[in-house]
Amino acid sequence: MTDIASSDFGAWLSPSELNQIRSKVPLVYLNLVPVKLDTQGRLEAVALLLRGKSRTGMIRSLVAGRILLHETLREAVCRHLEKDLGPMCLPVLPTTLVPFNVAEYFPIPGSTLYDERQHAIALCYVIPVNGDCQAYDDALEISWFTPQECLLPEVISQLEEGHQSVLKQALAHLGYLR
Amino acid sequence: MTDIASSDFGAWLSPSELNQIRSKVPLVYLNLVPVKLDTQGRLEAVALLLRGKSRTGMIRSLVAGRILLHETLREAVCRHLEKDLGPMCLPVLPTTLVPFNVAEYFPIPGSTLYDERQHAIALCYVIPVNGDCQAYDDALEISWFTPQECLLPEVISQLEEGHQSVLKQALAHLGYLR
Amino acid sequence: MTDIASSDFGAWLSPSELNQIRSKVPLVYLNLVPVKLDTQGRLEAVALLLRGKSRTGMIRSLVAGRILLHETLREAVCRHLEKDLGPMCLPVLPTTLVPFNVAEYFPIPGSTLYDERQHAIALCYVIPVNGDCQAYDDALEISWFTPQECLLPEVISQLEEGHQSVLKQALAHLGYLR
Amino acid sequence: MTDIASSDFGAWLSPSELNQIRSKVPLVYLNLVPVKLDTQGRLEAVALLLRGKSRTGMIRSLVAGRILLHETLREAVCRHLEKDLGPMCLPVLPTTLVPFNVAEYFPIPGSTLYDERQHAIALCYVIPVNGDCQAYDDALEISWFTPQECLLPEVISQLEEGHQSVLKQALAHLGYLR
Numbered sequence: 001m002t003d004i005a006s007s008d009f010g011a012w013l014s015p016s017e018l019n020q021i022r023s024k025v026p027l028v029y030l031n032l033v034p035v036k037l038d039t040q041g042r043l044e045a046v047a048l049l050l051r052g053k054s055r056t057g058m059i060r061s062l063v064a065g066r067i068l069l070h071e072t073l074r075e076a077v078c079r080h081l082e083k084d085l086g087p088m089c090l091p092v093l094p095t096t097l098v099p100f101n102v103a104e105y106f107p108i109p110g111s112t113l114y115d116e117r118q119h120a121i122a123l124c125y126v127i128p129v130n131g132d133c134q135a136y137d138d139a140l141e142i143s144w145f146t147p148q149e150c151l152l153p154e155v156i157s158q159l160e161e162g163h164q165s166v167l168k169q170a171l172a173h174l175g176y177l178r
Numbered sequence: 179m180t181d182i183a184s185s186d187f188g189a190w191l192s193p194s195e196l197n198q199i200r201s202k203v204p205l206v207y208l209n210l211v212p213v214k215l216d217t218q219g220r221l222e223a224v225a226l227l228l229r230g231k232s233r234t235g236m237i238r239s240l241v242a243g244r245i246l247l248h249e250t251l252r253e254a255v256c257r258h259l260e261k262d263l264g265p266m267c268l269p270v271l272p273t274t275l276v277p278f279n280v281a282e283y284f285p286i287p288g289s290t291l292y293d294e295r296q297h298a299i300a301l302c303y304v305i306p307v308n309g310d311c312q313a314y315d316d317a318l319e320i321s322w323f324t325p326q327e328c329l330l331p332e333v334i335s336q337l338e339e340g341h342q343s344v345l346k347q348a349l350a351h352l353g354y355l356r
Numbered sequence: 357m358t359d360i361a362s363s364d365f366g367a368w369l370s371p372s373e374l375n376q377i378r379s380k381v382p383l384v385y386l387n388l389v390p391v392k393l394d395t396q397g398r399l400e401a402v403a404l405l406l407r408g409k410s411r412t413g414m415i416r417s418l419v420a421g422r423i424l425l426h427e428t429l430r431e432a433v434c435r436h437l438e439k440d441l442g443p444m445c446l447p448v449l450p451t452t453l454v455p456f457n458v459a460e461y462f463p464i465p466g467s468t469l470y471d472e473r474q475h476a477i478a479l480c481y482v483i484p485v486n487g488d489c490q491a492y493d494d495a496l497e498i499s500w501f502t503p504q505e506c507l508l509p510e511v512i513s514q515l516e517e518g519h520q521s522v523l524k525q526a527l528a529h530l531g532y533l534r
Numbered sequence: 535m536t537d538i539a540s541s542d543f544g545a546w547l548s549p550s551e552l553n554q555i556r557s558k559v560p561l562v563y564l565n566l567v568p569v570k571l572d573t574q575g576r577l578e579a580v581a582l583l584l585r586g587k588s589r590t591g592m593i594r595s596l597v598a599g600r601i602l603l604h605e606t607l608r609e610a611v612c613r614h615l616e617k618d619l620g621p622m623c624l625p626v627l628p629t630t631l632v633p634f635n636v637a638e639y640f641p642i643p644g645s646t647l648y649d650e651r652q653h654a655i656a657l658c659y660v661i662p663v664n665g666d667c668q669a670y671d672d673a674l675e676i677s678w679f680t681p682q683e684c685l686l687p688e689v690i691s692q693l694e695e696g697h698q699s700v701l702k703q704a705l706a707h708l709g710y711l712r
Contacts, residue, residue, distance in 0.1 A: 457706075521709075521711065524712070525706040525709075528635075528703040528706030528711065529706065529707070531637075531699075533702045533706065
């Protein structure tokens with residue numbers, strides 16, 4: 001799909017550099033909802049990542065991450081999907097860059113979404129994947145859920161806080177929130 | 179706001195004419211979510227109409243209705259809001275005609291939304307109203323609900339079937355479905 | 357892709373029946389922009405149909421047509437693309453039914469788009485096609501144009517009047533109108 | 535409308551701090567198209583700012599600027615409009631944060647938009663203003679242009695490079711690019 005070397009997009013930032021930047025400007029993020037569709041484009045299943053977390057046990061999440069310097073949005077969408085779902089996930093990139101929603105994360109609990117690390121502004125896209133998905137990077141497992149299963153309390157409650165909201169918005173946007 | 183005489187848009191159709199058309203083509207509808215916003219455009223409340231129904235008691239609904247012949251979408255939005263919320267409701271029409279969703283109603287229960295009368299394709303818009311709203315036409319009452327109240331079982335269960343889905347989509351689109 | 361028999365969607369209407377309906381209600385239409393994308397989802401080319409017209413010579417157009425009774429939007433998108441581009445065009449249906457624009461056609465020249473036949477409300481979608489496209493039905497030829505070529509005076513001036521506007525909106529939506 | 539003290543959003547960054555950040559991450563921007571609408575929400579005019587530029591003479595622009603740390607998008611929209619159009623411009627904020635487009639600016643001329651200063655990702659919104667607009671800050675003049683006037687070569691050629699594209703996208707989105 002793409003052969004993007006991360007070095008193309010400026011050096012990776014050290015944790016201390018990233019923390020310093022987080023204290024000065026909001027970061028641009030992607031929140032991606034990987035889906036399987038039928039031949040008429042109807043939603044069949046959503047992929048959620050399972051990760052281990054020291055304090056809270058297991059947690060599920062969407063594919064999320066930041067845009068690197070000099071990286072286009074399309075390159076960043078491919079990079080994050082391939083990092084989390086594997087190089088054979090074969091994402092179908094959207095025709096337009098207009099997101100289905102923009103999620104605002106703040107490091108202060110309140111009326112917006114919460115991210116303890118930072119102020120982030122996330123562009124949210126639904127991305128069909130046609131290939132084989134395998135857990136890569138720090139994900140333990142990738143699980144597929146039907147639209148109905150996504151909304152079960154035992155599934156939605158395992159999701160990272162802000163991702164609950166983004167997933168419900170995605171399901172609503174696709175016509176699967178009844 | 180507007181002074182549209184319904185006679186501008188071809189004659190009203192008799193019930194038998196309308197039934198005959200419904201047996202041949204889908205109708206174009208509007209599903210409108212009237213809202214109050216604060217000064218920064220954040221959702222404060224949603225208006226739902228209360229109507230009497232012979233068989234099922236009371237039922238709540240969004241503002242809905244069809245587009246008449248030779249009527250623009252903007253004229254139809256104004257006409258339906260003023261018919262249901264009164265001539266002083268002062269709607270703020272959207273800058274764009276792109277709807278937040280398109281709802282498909284079929285007269286057969288199934289995976290799409292259900293309307294026993296017809297196959298209808300409804301363009302869904304959120305419309306802020308700045309004026310005084312009063313129950314007109316066949317509505318008994320207009321009630322305002324906060325985003326949280328809209329989702330209470332006792333409110334959502336009173337809504338016309340398809341309108342439940344459209345209201346949830348609207349709340350998701352506005353960022354109020356957590 | 358689909359095996360929709362048109363008979364599933366009520367009888368086809370005779371020209372006189374259709375004319376009678378057109379004198380009473382607006383019709384729901386699709387305006388489809390078939391495109392080829394590269395692997396990152398960027399626009400490579402747009403397909404335009406070439407048709408013969410008795411009075412005006414040749415005319416180019418998008419894929420357009422109405423929604424039949426009891427037909428879903430997704431079924432109608434597939435049907436119209438396969439009718440005009442052939443059964444092997446392999447359309448990639450959108451994840452969402454939210455159109456990039458809604459085009460209003462009126463039988464009276466004026467500030468809206470013009471269709472001498474009818475008042476039509478057209479949902480506009482960009483549809484990538486991955487297969488082989490061949491002229492079917494009453495199209496003489498299918499030609500592919502790069503985004504830049506689409507806007508050349510000799511191309512845009514050959515387009516059906518309303519389709520000029522819809523094509524420009526599509527190019528703008530995809531980020532290709534500079 | 536708002537009484538946002540800039541000090542609420544972390545200290546302003548010194549030019550050298552901002553340059554250092556620009557060398558490490560993309561910045562989140564707003565590109566705002568201020569408009570006057572008629573009572574049915576149809577576009578009447580677009581406001582463009584006139585600024586002096588040492589090398590190139592006069593240049594026109596949209597309202598643009600970055601999101602500050604801990605500032606919501608809605609707060610940033612208000613702040614930038616009031617800074618450029620004055621405190622009495624009375625913006626009507628959108629119901630949704632979904633932008634009509636996302637513009638990518640890179641400091642390298644190429645197939646994306648060009649900003650010599652930085653890699654910026656701009657959320658683009660059309661914002662109606664109901665009040666009195668006056669040139670503030672470093673703008674020399676605010677001029678209103680009808681949709682047709684916006685596209686005149688003498689107007690569009692005066693616009694900042696990337697803003698030409700964003701303005702055309704806005705006009706297309708609102709149905710005014712024929």
